[in-house]
Structures are given as C-alpha cells and as structure tokens.
Amino acid sequence: MTSNPNTDAATDAPETRDFVRELIRRELAEGRVDRVVTRFPPEPNGFLHIGHAKAICLNFGVAEEFGGLCNLRFDDTNPAKEEQAYIDAILEDVRWLGFDWGDRLFHASDYFDQLYAWAEHLIETGHAYVDDQSADEMRANRGTLTEPGTDSPYRGRSVAENLDLFRQMRDGAFPEGARVLRAKIDMASGNINLRDPVLYRIVDREHPRTGRTWSIYPSYDFAHGQSDAIEGITHSLCTLEFEAHRPLYDWLLDHLPVPSRPRQFEFARLNLAHTVLSKRVLTALVKEGVVDGWDDPRMPTLAGLRRRGVPPEAIRDFAKAVGVARADNLVEIAMFDHAVRDALNPSAPRRMAVLRPLKVVIENYPEGETEQLDAANNPQDPEAGSRRIAFGRELYIERDDFLEDPPKKFFRLAPGREVRLRYAYFITCREVVKDAAGEVVELRCTYDPATRGGDAPDGRKVKGTLHWVSATDSFRAEARLINPLFSSPEPDVSRFHEEINPGSLEVLDDVRCEMALKDLSVGEVVQFERLGYFTPDRDGDDDRPVFNRTVGLRDTFSRTLPSGKR
DSSP states (O other), X not given: OOOOHHHHHHHHOTTOOOHHHHHHHHHHHHTSOSSOEEEEOOOSSSOOBHHHXXXXXXXXXXXXXXTOEXXXXXXXXXXXXXXXXXXXXXXXXXXXXXXOOTTOEEEGGGGHHHHHHHHHHHHHTTSEEEEOOOHHHHHHHTOOSSSOOOOOTTTTOOHHHHHHHHHHHHTTOSOXXXXXXXXXXXXXXXXXXGSSOEEEEEOOSOBTTTBTSOSEEEOHHHHHHHHHHHHTOSEEEEEGGGGGGHHHHXXXXXXXOOSSOOEEEEEOOOEETTOOOOHHHHHHHHHTTSSSSTTOTTSOBHHHHHHHTXXXXXXXXXXXXXXXXXXXXXXXXXXXXXXXXXXXXXXXXXEOEESSEEEEEETTSOTTOEEEEEEESOTTOGGGOEEEEEEESEEEEEGGGBOSSOOTTOOSBOTTOEEEETTSOEEEEEEEEEOTTSOEEEEEEEEEGGGTTSOOTTOOOOSOEEOOEEXXXXXXXXXXXXXXSBSSSSOOGGGHHHHBOTTSEEEEEEEEEEGGGGGOOTTOOEEETTTEEEEEOTTOOSSSOEEEEEEESSOOGGGGSOTTOO
C-alpha cells in the first residue's frame, strides 16, 4: 500500500489533540480526503482581533501539521462596509502573526461570474425566486422559533419571470432594496435559516475590487460554501454561530453543480474576559472616538496588541493553550497575560524606569560626582551581557516604595530603614522632607560605600531591593498603563458604553528613565524592572518618548475593579 503523507504527518504530530485534528486524522486514515485544504475567510469590514487569531492559528496550523494547504480568502461580498484599508491591514496582520498563504490569496469577488451563473441555475431548476417584499415584510413573514413562516406572495413566479427580473437586477434596473433573490426551500422549516434565505441583494455601492461592474451581490451564505467548493476546500472550519447555517451550506452544495464537496465543522469561538470581540461594537468604539483608532493599545485587535508590544508568538501560544473545543467557555484575561509574559521574559532586555518619582538625596555621597555601575541586560540570558548605568548623589525611586508609617510586612524604604538599591548600594532613610501641604517631596538618606553591587561585608541583611534612576543621568517620558477596556468579565454588548472601564488608560507624564531607553525603537519591548514590560509608542518623539505597558509582572487589574465587577 502506498504511504499517505498526510496520515504520516498526523502520526508525527501527536502533540496537539482536539476534536478537529482527530476528525482529520480519521478522514485521512479512511481515505475520505487525500489532502487537507483549509481556508481563513475574513470579511474586509474592520481589523482582525484576537478571536480571529484563534481561527487563523487553527486553519493554518492544521494545514501545516497534515501537509496540506490553507487559503486566505477575503469574503468581499458587501461593498457597503468594505475598504481597501481593511484588506491591507488584514494581510499585514496575518503575516505578522507568522503565517504565509503563498500564492493562495483569493477573494469571493474572484467568483462573482460563477456565483451569478449558479444563481441562475437555481432559478432554472425551480429552487430560487425574486421577491419584491421589503426587508420589514420579509422579517414579519419569516415566523418565529415556534411558529412557521408565511410564503411570499411572489414565491409562485414562473422561471421565465424570475430569470428576467434577476437579470434586470444585475443590470441595475431597480433601486437598492427593491428586490432580492431568495432560495425556495421551506418556510415551515424548524431551522429559520432554511426559510427561503436571501441569496442576492441589490447594493448601489462601488466595490473595492470590481468597481461598478455589479449591482447585485451574493449573501455570505451563498458565497461561502460555493467559494469553498471552487477552491477544493476539504474542511470549512467555522465558529459555533454557523452551526445552524450548516444545513443551508449543505443544501446549496446539493442543488448546484459544484466541482468539489467541502464539509463544514464548527468549533467554539474565543470568549475572553473583560473583552468584546463584536466587530459592530469595535467599529462603534472607533467611529465614536472612544478609542484612538483600530490600533489603540486597549483594543483586542491584532494591530492594537502589536502596538502594545505583544509578540506574535505569545498569541500563537495562547491560542494553543486555549485549545479547540465544541463548548463555549470564558477564558480569563490572566491566561493571556501569562502567555505574553512567558514569551517576553527570556528575551526582553531589562531597564530601569521610575513611574511615579520620589527624589532621594544621598547626603554622604560627594557632590558633583558620579560613577558607572554594571547592570545585567537580562538575568535569564547571560549572553545578553551588561550595560553601564550612572549613580550619583541625587536619584529617584518609586513613590510607592516609601511609607512613612509602614505596616508590618512592608519591606521597602521607611524612616530609619535600610534597603538595597538594585546594582548599587545599601541606603538608609534619615529624614523626610514635606511640602506646605504635608506631602512627602524628598528623602534624605545615607549610603554604605562598602556594599557596592553586593552584600554588606559585615553580613547584615536587608529585605527590600528597589529600582531607581539617577536624577542627572535620566530623561523624562510618558507612560501609558494599559488595562482591559471593559470592567465586566462578560460585557453586555447591548449597553457596552456603560461597561467601559474608566481606568483602561492611565497616563503618567513624569516618568524618569535610564539613558539606555533612549535607544529603543518603536515596537521593541523591554522590561522595566519590578514594573512590567513596556514598548515605545509611535506618539512619542526624541523630546518626549511615550511608553505603552504591554503587561505587568503580575495581575493587578482585578484588585482595582469596583465591588461587583470582578
């Protein structure tokens, strides 16, 4: 027997197990398919988000694992909402995520002539008719989940009349919304999607690729399965909301002379806590100015995550960890953050920055003098080497690292207490300076010269180690602390404005950074020691750099939510 390379690939890749891959393994073993062909079919009416990333990883992933192919196909059947800018963004996102479609870039519009011919075939075989009812009338006559629909008064038109009207629709003889082409299936079906669904509608808009060539456009349900058949797709993987559409998918394939017979399978979509993945809501957030565009770092779009500094491997690892299942479930955002930290920790250089600076004067350090200290670039990677940082009489620490009257388990700086400065010396707080309002504005400290870069020679220990920056060898910057955009774990999309987290963006405008951060490029991620991972934003410049927080070193978001929102 000849070896099947696809079956061999399945045997060689047992590390990923889910119902989709098991189904494919079984079909290859049984000879139902010779080669796996999948597709990712985005609509170019917005930017891709992390939910799409799960579908991308699945479709491209299974194709690669089983020695098959994955097509990238734009479902460009609605020119009223599509833009070239969205097409360009989707191409960039899929590439950035790490997938290559080779020469297999397609568009539903590539098949408009064939789809039109098949629509005429349905008319000629008595399986489609032109309906003059308005959208409201069709909706009213569609019925409910418990009551059957009502036949359209135009359902009995002759084949000749339907063909004539449909051709006039194609030629632009009627205004938008005047007529539609519907499949003639069963208005009493228990599945509402089979109650004479719309196949074509009149749309008086210019198409990004075909211009004004067409006045009518196929519905998603009509274009999708037939495009799959034209491309020889073997496994049309969809999210669960399309499960009820599968009988229509199969009905159309049964009633058309298609060149192949794809099969649709459904998996659970990604539901991420404190996140909305509805494209309608994301579009509204952009158009209403709630966020700063599709790539706002708070957005769950791939462009937003990229601007925030999230690496593509973290998204791929997250998609793998979430897995592929049939049942919906809510994934905690901490799981995503964990994947981001895991991806960044081994490679991100370490730097020091102080988000909320409090000045420290080391009184026994010589005025006007500085020294250079060695600081590790990444303790996880010895080959990353070290850098030199300046130390002098005046420096800044985090305001949160000092308490005048500390609780029992507070091990950072306090009056009379000694702590270690990272890579530098032990210091002891001797005096607290306050302004007229009683706010602490400066700490007067002393240092122990014998503790440079290590422990005290006499063996005394300290429990706290603080990061810091030199007051004279540092620069000011802005930091944007990015938190989830929605307060509720499961936001109600019908009233999403009320669910927006008022703390989704905290801007700190007096951040102090060590000089090595001047050399960072937009998109490059570093760890601000003890604080989190940050990346320069395009809004910054040489005079005023801006850093977006990619993710904190630990989950603090849940502790900042109002009662009842956790």
